[in-house]
Amino acid sequence: MQVKVRSVISTARRTQIVRAAIETLADVGFDKTSFAEITRRAGLSSQRLISYHFEDKNELLWQIVNDIYSDAAHFMDERMKGAGSALERLRTYIGANLEFLRDHPREIAALTEIGPHLSTRSGDTATSMRVQQPVIEGLASILYEGQENGEFVMFDVQAVAVMIRASIERAAQWLHADPPLDFDSYRQELIHTFSLTITRSRDSVRNS
Amino acid sequence: MQVKVRSVISTARRTQIVRAAIETLADVGFDKTSFAEITRRAGLSSQRLISYHFEDKNELLWQIVNDIYSDAAHFMDERMKGAGSALERLRTYIGANLEFLRDHPREIAALTEIGPHLSTRSGDTATSMRVQQPVIEGLASILYEGQENGEFVMFDVQAVAVMIRASIERAAQWLHADPPLDFDSYRQELIHTFSLTITRSRDSVRNS
Amino acid sequence: MQVKVRSVISTARRTQIVRAAIETLADVGFDKTSFAEITRRAGLSSQRLISYHFEDKNELLWQIVNDIYSDAAHFMDERMKGAGSALERLRTYIGANLEFLRDHPREIAALTEIGPHLSTRSGDTATSMRVQQPVIEGLASILYEGQENGEFVMFDVQAVAVMIRASIERAAQWLHADPPLDFDSYRQELIHTFSLTITRSRDSVRNS
Amino acid sequence: MQVKVRSVISTARRTQIVRAAIETLADVGFDKTSFAEITRRAGLSSQRLISYHFEDKNELLWQIVNDIYSDAAHFMDERMKGAGSALERLRTYIGANLEFLRDHPREIAALTEIGPHLSTRSGDTATSMRVQQPVIEGLASILYEGQENGEFVMFDVQAVAVMIRASIERAAQWLHADPPLDFDSYRQELIHTFSLTITRSRDSVRNS
């Protein structure tokens, strides 16, 4: 796999542009995030600077997504280090995720805006599913682990993973809504709810 | 408030256009849903027909949203009729919602596409929050009711309502993903999880 | 086959634009013939007028080519009417072709400029060969006819047809060069040369 | 006239670039032959390398043309050495020209692409005439010679020279067309046709 070597100065410029693009996306939304608008906000000398440093708009978008995902992954790894049992891992996972959301509202907003507009590098129709799938799987692996070692009861891992991710991600928009969701309360309810459901047998109550 | 009177023929045309717009949105996404594209797909005589029957693009979008919400509301009302207790109402609410999602994939897809692009009539920055707020409140009222009559324990209603809505709405994209989520299983897990959390006291287990 | 119906006014506009495009191509060459330049020269109110009346640049190009070919075909048909024998037909063909070239220098210049830049409607790589092939075949049919009825001797029809077309078409640029080619003299030499070669047996002199 | 002195290494680089440019022109045509594209194909380290070694694009184009013309001239000189009479010289001229075309398809393709885009060094509008004029004159001198020593009859030398050049040059595109022109047959017909016309008096047959 060919890895492009970039100079220090080039990398710095790319970082600057990515930063400006994130701010622009968060402020005015995807539709109005044109190269011209980014240029304006970043105070770049020319719009051409962007197309000079990025192959095309899609490459810029991917760079943004990757940068943010890298940050998030690094943050998560740090937090997950101390976690032992599957239950503890799950609680840490949820808590850390919510904290990242809370502390990086603009990055998350940018991600949300970009979501539906990502094209695969080969030009195929984009599908945000493809980006979310591995995220779901990461969470699912924690749940499987708990089931295997007997910490958790049996349940539909896929379904529960989707619910947890949905509940985490949806928090992003409500945390900065007006009035905002109460962060600590939401985290507690979220952790409580899913700790409960994965530790209580489905035998007793069956519902249509 | 001024209420516009429309002739039968005008209403029929609007319906036709709304239908075509929904199909277009579901097929090609928001970005490519131009008046020209809708015109093409609907076989309309002129693109001008759309701007004649709708003030502007935003009005068309609102019409689509309102039409679909009306359908959904009507469907929900029918299903909620027989439900007695708050718990039963909640379970019916979740189940009916999921069924509507499953049975109206194209309408939901259209709604999803439109979501981030709705502007208020006054031209202000759009906020999908404003559309979702009353939906959350509708659900919250069921939860409050259960708490008041002692069916449910005390918990953060707002938080739980958000989680439930998130879990419902996120189902839409996974139900038609490849491979798809198992509908019945997802419904069961969803109902089970939230039935559990609203009936079990938070006293015992406190988590960070 | 779907035939687009155009209003009188639309057709007039298209004609006006095609005319302006021909003049522009003849004056400044293909590279500088942008929509903006055509707009300027034609005194159009907006560059958008062109993309309104033509699907894209390629459609405009094809319209130009077709219009000129139609004119040429009509002119040729008129002149060929009286011609009887194959030899007479060939001489008329050559003479009429040269006259059209002489009398329509700007159209020919436009055609020459467009030549290498035509794309097939399906977007495939263009090949000027595909446009020239039928022209060669039209000429070849005259030569075959003469061979069959004994007016002409046997020779490589394809080769001679290519030479005649080359000699005709190349005249276009020299007729308006500085100093210009002498039209009457060129016509006479051209007709003489090929009348001779198609009526003299190849038996006697064979050359490497 | 100022003659630029170039180092060995500089000359080698120029040659490399010229070669890459020829291949690019032959493969993708003039329009897509940008510095960036040439750089890519040649595996050059930077697009800047081209503008470093060549004043501007036009100088690169002229270098290509001159290089190819030099090759052709050298090839022609070799072949023409043995030819004695004017007729023999003409036949050799035609044959050798066609062979060069056949054996250097990519160079000829490059030349054809460049043709209409050459500008004079002073920046004036290009004229391919100026490049072709001396070529015509070289051929015309053979014809004049034959007329003067009585080998050929009297005819319009300019006209016949243009026809011969046209017939030679047009062969280039048909030789590599699909299906291709038969090379040997075309050469024979070409030589036969023009041998004939320059040795037969115009007195007898006069045509309109």
Added chain:
DNA sequence: TATGAATGAGCGTTCATTCAT
């Protein structure tokens, strides 16, 4: 009620070239 015609503003992208080492 419907339509054709027109339009200004904006888009991402491409180009050869220049600046500064």
Added chain:
DNA sequence: GATGAATGAACGCTCATTCAT
């Protein structure tokens, strides 16, 4: 001798909308 970085100008094209019947 070579290079990275930067740049203004232009391109074809798309958009929702307005004008005028």
